[in-house]
Amino acid sequence: METTGSNPRLGADERKEQLLAAALETFGAKGFNATSMNDVAAAAGVTKPVLYQHFESKHQLYLELLSDIGASLITAIEEATQRAPGPREQVEESLRAFFHFFGDEPANFTVLFGEGVRSDEAFLDKLAMVEDAHTTLTADLIDIESLSRDDRVVVAHSISGMLEGAVRRWIQDGKRHSPDEVAELISEVAWRGLRGVGSGH
Incomplete structure (x- = not known):
């Protein structure tokens, strides 16, 4: 299990669900072009490497x-x-x-x-x-x-x-x-x- 971010003991499926929820919030507010992976990671409370463990690109x-x-x-x-x-x-x-x-x-x-x-x-x-x-x-x-x-x-x-x-x-x-x-x-x-x-x- 991951130990990074504000939710340290989420399993892979739970983490992915959390990241998708953060992505929805961020893309919904800023649009695709204006949103960075840093933005999504920050919204999810994780580091960018954790985000890239689940999604290889924006x-x-x-x-x-x-x-x-x-x-x-x-x-x-x-x-x-x-x-x-x-x-x-x-x-x-x-x-x-x-x-x-x-x-x-x-x-x-x-x-x-x-x-x-x-x-x-x-x-x-x-x-x-x-x-x-x-x-x-x-x-x-x-x-x-x-x-x-x-x-x-x-x-x-x-x-x-x-x-x-x-x-x-x-x-x-x-x-x-x-x-x-x-x-x-x-x-x-x-x-x-x-x-x-x-x-x-």
């Missing part, structure tokens, strides 16, 4: 952070929709989970959708994997028999893009409405739109 650290955020987002949505009794409620619960995930920790949004991601191909590939997973999950919630699977994916992709923009604006506006209020409003609009598609209108 690039690798950010990639793992993207994976961690993406997996946590998908898990949160899956767990929320599993508790819902029907399709209408599943749509609302998925949106509620989405807004809570980013509203409760805005750094998740900054890291996942920030400018640093757009400037690196590996980051973009990781983001695309997260977006594809979210699109697939959303497509599974679209309970419209008249739509083919491909059509459901197209609609789900549009919804995912809309949600990214909605969360960005919501955070920029200071989150004047609660995650539940925003989710309820958008789910109502989305559900009516989906019903309209299903009826051919």
